[in-house]
Every structure is written in structure tokens, then in C-alpha cells.
Amino acid sequence: MAVRWKKYHSACKGKRVEGDRYGKVIQGGVSCNGKRGKYCPEDVPSPCGGWSIEFRDQHGTWRSIVKPGFTKTEAKEAYQEIVRNVQRGLFDLPILQKMPKVTVEAYSRKYLEYIKGSVPENTFVNRQTAVNAIAKHLGGFEVSKLNAVLIQRFCTDIVQKDGAKASTVNQYCSVLRLILDMAVQERVVNSNPMQGVKRLKVDETRKRILTNEEIKRILDESVLPMGRERMAILIGMFTGLRLMDVMALKWSNIDFQNATLTTIAQKTGRVVALPLSSYLVGELKKYKESAGDAKEHLFYDGEVNHKIAGECSNHFIRVFKKMGLSGASFHLLRHTNATLITEVVQDVSIASKMLGHTNLNTTMTYVHRDLDDKKEAVEKFTKHVLSLKEYELRTIYKTA
Known part of the structure; x- marks a missing residue:
């Protein structure tokens, strides 16, 4: 089981036989999905439970985590992140708290604020141009949802829709790599998805000198x-x-x-x-x-x-x-x-x-x-x- 609703209130959990060594349930609890309904006992407060994340850790032991405030979708996202960390051997449970959703555009603007004043003006303006292009095509995605496929599609869109040169796209990708490196350092993501992105081939014949x-x-x-x-x-x-x-x-x-x-x-x-x-x-x-x-x-x-x-x-x-x-x-x-x-x-x-x-x-x-x-x-x-x-x-x- 990955994610399920776990009840807090005793009136909703059902009763067990005293002395039964197997602890079998003889009276079922209230069946619900976390929403208030006419079947709820009058004295049950709200919220009366939370979405439980259940998984096996790296030692094969079943673990159960319940965080009040998690929606079902957020609990599933947390579960998937935990599974990925278990597979990588990085079992530090990064989403045991309710994590804010950070979009690529918001985080890219944060990166610009971070480097402002620490790089030359023309470098800052060039990176600002790159951030504008990144925000245009990837801005609505969450930083944690970026992957190599999305980024490769971003490169294709920049060339086909915006008419940018391959060298320009490579510069934009270099800036995106820096942004995601900062996201890794701040533990917004676990790894930089740019690792699997290939640079576009640049047409060297365009370069020339004066005759x-x-x-x-x-x-x-x-x-x-x-x-x-x-x-x-x-x-x-x-x-x-x-x-x-x-x-x-x-x-x-x-x-x-x-x-x-x-x-x-x-x-x-x-x-x-x-x-x-x-x-x-x-x-x-x-x-x-x-x-x-x-x-x-x-x-x-x-x-x-x-x-x-x-x-x-x-x-x-x-x-x-x-x-x-x-x-x-x-x-x-x-x-x-x-x-x-x-x-x-x-x-x-x-x-x-x-x-x-x-x-x-x-x-x-x-x-x-x-x-x-x-x-x-x-x-x-x-x-x-x-x-x-x-x-x-x-x-x-x-x-x-």
C-alpha cells in the first residue's frame, strides 16, 4: 500500500476483542475518505485524520508516516519522492513537511536576485535574457517536475518557435543548469535534470573573419x-x-x-x-x-x-x-x-x-x-x- 486515509478519532476506528491474541476487528469503524459526512459521529472533530504514507525503507521494514494538512495528491507526491530516495540510497525523507510548490519562473527570478551585483552588468543582462526565455517556455512547471525530456523539448521550441540559433539555445541551457544547481544546493530538488540533456550542434561555418x-x-x-x-x-x-x-x-x-x-x-x-x-x-x-x-x-x-x-x-x-x-x-x-x-x-x-x-x-x-x-x-x-x-x-x- 502506498497512500491511504488514516483516522485519528477512536469512535471511527472500530473495536477489537479484549484478549484476542490476533487483535481481530469485531466492529468496523466509520468508512470514509477524509471528508465530513452524515455518517460522522457528532463528537468527531475536524480534521479527524490525515493521509498516511506507507512504504518499505532501504532495510525492507514497513514505515508509516502521517502528516496533518497533506492532501491526497500531496501525499502521493511525497510517497513517490520517498521511493525515489530509497532507490538512490538517499533515505532522508525530504518531504515529511508540506513543501511549497516552486515554479521554474519564480525560482529563476530568485536566482537573478541572488547573482545581482556579483557578476558584471553585461553578464547579468545576458542571464536575464536567458531567464525570460526559460520562463516563457518552462515557467509554469514546478522545479521538482523538470526532467531531461521537458528540457530537450524546451530546446526544440526555442529553435522552431522563436527562431533562435543553436549557440543561443546552448547559452540558455547553461543558465538553466546554474539555476538548477542552486536548486540542488537548497534541496528544492535532489539532482540536476540537465545531466541528461545534450547540447545542440553549432554550425561552425557561420563563423568567419574579415577577408x-x-x-x-x-x-x-x-x-x-x-x-x-x-x-x-x-x-x-x-x-x-x-x-x-x-x-x-x-x-x-x-x-x-x-x-x-x-x-x-x-x-x-x-x-x-x-x-x-x-x-x-x-x-x-x-x-x-x-x-x-x-x-x-x-x-x-x-x-x-x-x-x-x-x-x-x-x-x-x-x-x-x-x-x-x-x-x-x-x-x-x-x-x-x-x-x-x-x-x-x-x-x-x-x-x-x-x-x-x-x-x-x-x-x-x-x-x-x-x-x-x-x-x-x-x-x-x-x-x-x-x-x-x-x-x-x-x-x-x-x-x-
């Missing part, structure tokens, strides 16, 4: 004249900095004497120190003269948040499109920088240091020694890029 012809167009001042757009694109291409970090640059971040750029990456919060090539130093000096010494920021006066970065990203997509570079974005400059530095210098570890990655595997997704090594790599990379436009190196050093 030689596209780089030539960027370097051509008749196509992209000197100004904020040109200077930002050159910095992105020759340093590999992310758009948010480029937009937030101040003149105080640049040391012209030592040809270095130092800033704090907004995504990771780490200090990034990059050497600047002679060519880029010369272009920065020309831009500073045209912009005026009074300005503190190179490009954007004010705080660069995720919303501003999104607007700037769309702006540069339009700039590239106007130049005839279809399908190009500012982040493509970072991929181009990583790939070409690796090809020219033949050392992926230097490209990794330049991009600020802590893991070489992260750098390898961008690629189709010390400051001196970086300087040498930057100069080699710059000479390679400028050779596409047939610049004379003498001119480069004069400009600097």
Missing part, C-alpha cells in the same frame, strides 16, 4: 574617413578589444610614451594591458588632434552600459553595411585579430594573452610571453595587415 579585401576597405580613408567610427574600428581590429571596452576608453587609458593601452575589461573585471603598434599610435595621435584635448573620452561621454553597447553594435553593423561589408559586426574585428595574430606569430598563447582569455580553449573558438612578446606580435600583425594595403613601413614610423 583581405574587406580589411583593405577599412584601411582606405576614402571609404572610411578619419573620425570616431574609423578610430573605433581600427582599435577593435588592432587590439581585439570588445565593443563595450572600446566605447568606454578614456585618453588616460593610453600611454603614448610607452605605446600601451591599459583598461579594465567590463565582461571579466580584469585589468587588460596591451601594447600598441607604431601605426595605431600614429592614428590615435591624429585622432586626438582632430577631436581636441579637452575631451576625456575617446568616443562616448558617459557610462557605457549594456543598452548603449547594443545601440553602438547596431550602429557599426550599419556602418559596415554602408562600406559594402555585408554580415560584418564589431565583434568580427575581435575574431579577425585573434586569427591573424595566430597565423602571423604562430603562437596561440600570445593571442590568448592579447584577448585576455584565461583558457586557451576559449581562444581557439576565435581562431579558424610577456609584454615584449606581445609588442613583437602586435608589430608583426600590424605589418601584415598594412601590407594588404601596400603601406610603406617608413611612413608608418614617421607617423608615430
